[in-house]
Amino acid sequence: MRRLILPALAAIACASAAHADDPKPRPVFTEDGTVKVPAFELPPSAFLSPEALAQQKARARMGLPIMDSSRGEMSAVEARKALARYLQPQVDRYLKMFAVDVSETTIAGVPARIVAPKGGKADPKRVLINLHGGAFSTCWESCSLIESVPIAGTGNFRVISVNYRMGPEARHPAGLEDVEKVYRDLLKRYKPSQIGVFGCSAGGALTAQLGAWLPKRGLPQPAALGIFGAGGLRFGAGDSAWIASAIDGSFAGPAKPGEKAIDMTKGYFDGADMGDDVLSPALHPAVIAKFPPSLVITGTRAMDMTPAIFTNSKLLEAGVRSTLIVGEGMGHCYIYSEDLPEAKAAWQVIVRHFRENLK
Template sequence: MTQQQRDALDQLLRDAPLDLGGDVAEQRVVFEEMMAAIPSPADVTTSSGSLGGIPVVNVEVAGADPASVIFFLHGGAYAIGTAASSVGLASDLARRAGARLVTVDYRLAPEHPHPAAIDDAVAAYRGLLDSGLAASAIAIAGESAGAGLAAATLVALKHAGLPQPSAAVLMSPWADLTVSSESISVKAAVDPALTPKGLRRRAVDYVPAGDRTAELVSPIFADLTGLPPLLIQAGSHEILLDDATRLAARAATADVAVRLEITPGVPHVFQGFAAMLDEADAALTSAGEFLRAHLAGPRP
């Protein structure tokens, strides 16, 4: 774990063409081109599918247990990204967890504002249950907005009377769309990927009118009682640091088993750079072990 690795990643992100707060159509193209340049791992097979009427990408890693499934929600500030573009990080998590994975193509803002994304996530999860899979064989995971959406989905499942998955891994969650945490300003200078202005623009896209403190928008304000065990990971060099720490505290107050892992000196969703950053490799290994432990529980 070297400062040289962290510095190289910081510079890579600062030089990247992606502007999360830029024109949506342009940034979607930029993001897809960036992700397409990364080759798919040789041990990963993908196929298109549908769950509950929602398009998904099925991700199979050689040697994984087909009886265990990670239900994955991609990031992109609710406006950018696709299930296909999430396969790199998602498959790395699945490999370490020893499970198959489905990544969900939920609808994006501004064309489809809230509650489209949460409705799609719940519908796809319900479809997974309807396929005959027990909730105890499912874990939910996400990164950035997808991690916030994963937390909101758990709350929505509770309201819908659906069984909770066995566990959840939330990587750098965007859990407060009021964009008002102290770290938003305090960490702005060291965050190479996100800006307060960019997040605020995407928050308006996702919730153009209405209450951004609503629990299915910003799960940091939700009653988290009854949620499954959570692993929340973040880097100390991200403006969403407080979203992670506040969400963990909120979960602990609600008697939820929660583990918070803050890695110093690394940026937002650093886990996606395991090939070049030792801290990312270690975080994904920790997440995989966490999921293995909970997915290995008794099946009904």
């Protein structure tokens, strides 16, 4: 045994000496637990699809990202128009890819959009509610279609996308109130076991909030939730908020002391307790234990990875059936990218999740 230990100690000593002479910067750990991370180059993941790798390479010549925190400095009207212009080509591609009908409607006084397979092929016994992304302040025009069209077209679902109230015109819980109205109306024609709810980014967060909100309102849970690009926690907290700001660039990291944080929600959560049991249900075991089966999707380079992973862990701890997809090398709401095999694979899992859980 001594003959085995001594060579091992010698090897460790040699490695330590080599590191001491190595000019490569290394992490510095401080007494309060902070890690000072040196600058480094992050190559694309070896596990990316060829299409995803091409997309990573294209970042060198890309313009405005799909979601850009600089919009926090625009007015809501400017941000909505800018994002709609930027995303319109993508919306057009989706409408060519999938044979769907899109119609505008109002449900219980709330503006909504119905996306369904052409020719009345939608599953008559299942319906999905979509809560679009857009930082609680924008993207109704585009994100509602980018999220709903592939799921309606791939899974033959009737998808109702809700144009819930946002900032700066409204404050929390206005969005939840609007979704509740639509949900109550659907309960007149569908059983709770026939209804699913999903969304990405702000819509994913709102979906998680709805899981906490409905029991408080005396309403049954839907059959399943899809929490994508988000979690049952506030954004901007945890490791991924810091890491994603450095390697993705679409979102600013948490504000440092003395800095003014950009509020992309345009004041939607002003005055709200972001740690309460509706806005952060993952922090409240008794609340998240009431959730229906959930599918959570994030990416290793997404600012929402911490909320997503933490929420999935708490769902499992509470005995709730939960499935987590973490897209390797993927950023925020990568399921928006119709040309990525990773996104198409996620669509198939989303469809299967709702088919298996909606009866």
